[in-house]
Amino acid sequence: MVDLKSQYQNIKSEVDSAIANVIDNTAFINGPDVKSFQKNLEEYLSVKNVIPCGNGTDALQIAMMGLGLKPGDEVITANFTFVATVEVIALLGLTPVLVDVYPDTFTIDIDAIEKAITPKTKAIVPVHLFGQAADMEGIMQLADKYNLYVIEDTAQALGADYTFSDGRKEKVGTIGHVGTTSFFPSKNLGCYGDGGAIFTNGEDLSKKLRSIVNHGMKVRYYHDNVGVNSRLDTIQAAILDVKLKHLDTYNTNRRKAADFYDHAFSTCKHLQTPKRFENSNHIFHQYTLVLKDVDRTAFQNHLNEKGVSSAVYYPVPLHLQEAYKDSRYQKGDFPITEELCKSVMSLPIHTEMTEEDLKYITDSVLEFFK
Numbered sequence: 130m131v132d133l134k135s136q137y138q139n140i141k142s143e144v145d146s147a148i149a150n151v152i153d154n155t156a157f158i159n160g161p162d163v164k165s166f167q168k169n170l171e172e173y174l175s176v177k178n179v180i181p182c183g184n185g186t187d188a189l190q191i192a193m194m195g196l197g198l199k200p201g202d203e204v205i206t207a208n209f210t211f212v213a214t215v216e217v218i219a220l221l222g223l224t225p226v227l228v229d230v231y232p233d234t235f236t237i238d239i240d241a242i243e244k245a246i247t248p249k250t251k252a253i254v255p256v257h258l259f260g261q262a263a264d265m266e267g268i269m270q271l272a273d274k275y276n277l278y279v280i281e282d283t284a285q286a287l288g289a290d291y292t293f294s295d296g297r298k299e300k301v302g303t304i305g306h307v308g309t310t311s312f313f314p315s316k317n318l319g320c321y322g323d324g325g326a327i328f329t330n331g332e333d334l335s336k337k338l339r340s341i342v343n344h345g346m347k348v349r350y351y352h353d354n355v356g357v358n359s360r361l362d363t364i365q366a367a368i369l370d371v372k373l374k375h376l377d378t379y380n381t382n383r384r385k386a387a388d389f390y391d392h393a394f395s396t397c398k399h400l401q402t403p404k405r406f407e408n409s410n411h412i413f414h415q416y417t418l419v420l421k422d423v424d425r426t427a428f429q430n431h432l433n434e435k436g437v438s439s440a441v442y443y444p445v446p447l448h449l450q451e452a453y454k455d456s457r458y459q460k461g462d463f464p465i466t467e468e469l470c471k472s473v474m475s476l477p478i479h480t481e482m483t484e485e486d487l488k489y490i491t492d493s494v495l496e497f498f499k
């Protein structure tokens with residue numbers, strides 16, 4: 130689904146020297162590259178504080194800990210997402226409240242959020258799924274109205290912009306009270322292992338988050354908060370600092386590949402191409418089709434035989450997952466998510482795709498419908 134090898138080959142000398150430099154200095158934990166990457170990412174995102182951490186799942190957990198959410202508090206999030214979003218809510222003893230998504234953009238449904246709000250609701254976690262923003266203006270209005278925190282899960286959309294109705298543009302992840310991201314290798318900004326970060330413009334909150342990632346310490350061996358051990362390795366930070374300079378080009382390349390797919394599939398009645406929400410510039414972490422009257426398994430087998438990868442993100446809604454079954458929810462409660470889980474399929478999309486690759490993939494896809 131991604132070609133990390135070609136991407137590495139194109140920046141090999143920069144990456145290799147950044148890694149060698151860390152090994153030379155032996156500052157493996159909280160070395161100078163972590164600070165440098167933090168500063169550069171703050172500048173890139175125009176956000177006051179970036180708190181690097183171990184991965185995107187920890188980032189979500191730490192954000193919720195930093196906001197002081199307590200067992201029993203309800204947290205609303207989208208049912209159609211990667212499990213990490215709900216996993217941390219459950220791990221902290223909070224109550225996940227799932228809501229449906231829009232069938233065309235796959236992001237959280239604003240009316241469904243409002244219907245799910247109760248006196249116990251403390252936070253909303255919109256997920257900027259597959260590379261485009263949820264409707265942040267609507268979400269922030271709801272948050273203001275009901276006095277809720279907003280934690281943006283930006284694991285799949287780092288670098289995407291959100292445009293407000295007054296024309297103001299902001300990077301996703303910096304609009305809510307806290308934003309989180311993942312630097313998992315296949316993400317739009319990926320490192321060579323695990324990595325993540327938290328963003329906030331709040332000064333007191335940033336101090337608390339920075340202490341939580343490091344055992345709740347501000348001063349060594351003095352623990353003000355219950356914390357975790359979730360630091361971004363210096364080697365990963367050094368790699369990310371190199372790759373951050375290329376992020377906008379990477380996102381442009383992904384968008385170009387998506388344009389090619391959109392054009393090739395525009396007249397195929399079996400393929401619904403991903404809708405681009407006008408307030409977000411989609412950066413295509415995934416290129417996800419909705420299949421219409423198609424046997425998905427047979428289609429995937431056909432692509433497999435042609436040597437074309439495909440994947441289903443995500444095959445099972447969270448409320449039907451064994452670990453998250455809950456008497457509050459039954460099959461049929463989330464019709465859009467349930468239908469999407471049956472009908473979505475993603476095609477390869479990455480930063481180094483050539484026109485030849487795209488032509489081969491689109492020809493192979495369309496051949497199935499001949």
Ligand SMILES: Cc1ncc(COP(=O)(O)O)c(C=O)c1O
Nearest residue numbers: 184185186211213284311312313
């Ligand atoms: C939407 C979403 N949230 C959270 C995560 C968790 O990130 P990580 O794998 O770095 O823990 C991911 C990673 O795939 C994700 O896609």
